[in-house]
Amino acid sequence: MSDSHLSSGRKAQKQQTRQKILKAANDLVKNHSPLNMDEIAKEAGISRATIYRYYSNTEEIATELILYLNVPDSDKLMSDWEGQNLNDGLKGIQNAYLDFIFNNEIPSKKFLGAILSSVDPKLERGQNRITSVREFLASKDIQMKPEEKKNLSVIATLLMGIEAVIVTKDVCGLDNQKSREVLNWALDRILQGYE
Numbered sequence: 559m560s561d562s563h564l565s566s567g568r569k570a571q572k573q574q575t576r577q578k579i580l581k582a583a584n585d586l587v588k589n590h591s592p593l594n595m596d597e598i599a600k601e602a603g604i605s606r607a608t609i610y611r612y613y614s615n616t617e618e619i620a621t622e623l624i625l626y627l628n629v630p631d632s633d634k635l636m637s638d639w640e641g642q643n644l645n646d647g648l649k650g651i652q653n654a655y656l657d658f659i660f661n662n663e664i665p666s667k668k669f670l671g672a673i674l675s676s677v678d679p680k681l682e683r684g685q686n687r688i689t690s691v692r693e694f695l696a697s698k699d700i701q702m703k704p705e706e707k708k709n710l711s712v713i714a715t716l717l718m719g720i721e722a723v724i725v726t727k728d729v730c731g732l733d734n735q736k737s738r739e740v741l742n743w744a745l746d747r748i749l750q751g752y753e
Contacts, residue, residue, distance in 0.1 A: 576612055576622075578602045583619050587665045593620065617675070624662075624669040630654045632690040640697050645749045647698075648714055651690050652745055653738070655718040660734045666720040687715045702752060710748070717745050 582602035586593055591601075593616050599606045613619045635654055639647040659666050691711045700707065716722055718741070726737040 572612075575604070575608065578604065579609055579612060579619065580623055583616075583623050584665060587623070587668050590664070593668060617673075620665075620669050620671075621673070623665055628658070629686050630658055630690070632686050632693060635690045636693050636697070639694060644698055644700060644752060645746065647694055648691070648749065649742060649745060651694060652714065652718040652742065655687055655690075656723070656738050656741065659720050659723050660738075663720075663723070667724070670720050670724075687718055688712075691715050691718075700752060710752070713748055714745060717741050717748075 579598060579602050582598050583593060586597055586601055591597055595606050595609055595616065598616075598619065599609055602609070609619075613622075630651075635651050638654075639650045642650060688711065691714045695707055695711055702710070722741055723737060726732045726740055727734070732740065
């Protein structure tokens with residue numbers, strides 16, 4: 559048996575084990591169960607030692623879990639919305655991220671909690687959102703000062719994130735539909751100044 563065949567087999571097995579760990583973590587989160595190494599190992603049917611070969615703590619699992627759940631890809635969003643006007647394009651990007659959050663609200667909150675409590679400087683949040691917005695704005699011939707464009711990218715990013723959903727739903731008591739309506743309305747009002 560060739561070394562390359564063995565190597566590819568090990569790689570596939572490692573990927574399957576990672577997927578098993580992430581699926582177990584996702585199932586726990588969806589069932590409002592604690593996200594700790596013991597519970598993940600039990601749910602995945604593997605040992606804690608096996609999990610530690612892949613992840614050093616639950617923060618790493620939570621971080622990868624959010625990616626596992628298919629966060630919208632900025633390149634795909636660009637291709638989907640690049641031909642649109644400023645309002646339609648930014649609202650399309652906003653709704654793609656809101657769809658993701660509403661479909662994965664509990665894991666998104668867990669991810670935010672893990673990021674906020676982490677001391678690991680490599681863990682970042684919102685990079686896909688800000689990248690999508692900046693790339694979209696850079697592709698448009700918008701008559702605004704660079705500082706205004708920067709400010710617009712910041713506020714648009716805020717209006718399509720878990721942070722805004724937490725405020726509209728958990729603080730203000732809105733349901734998903736009303737939360738989306740309010741966040742879309744806010745982005746509309748901001749964009750009216752640039753039409």
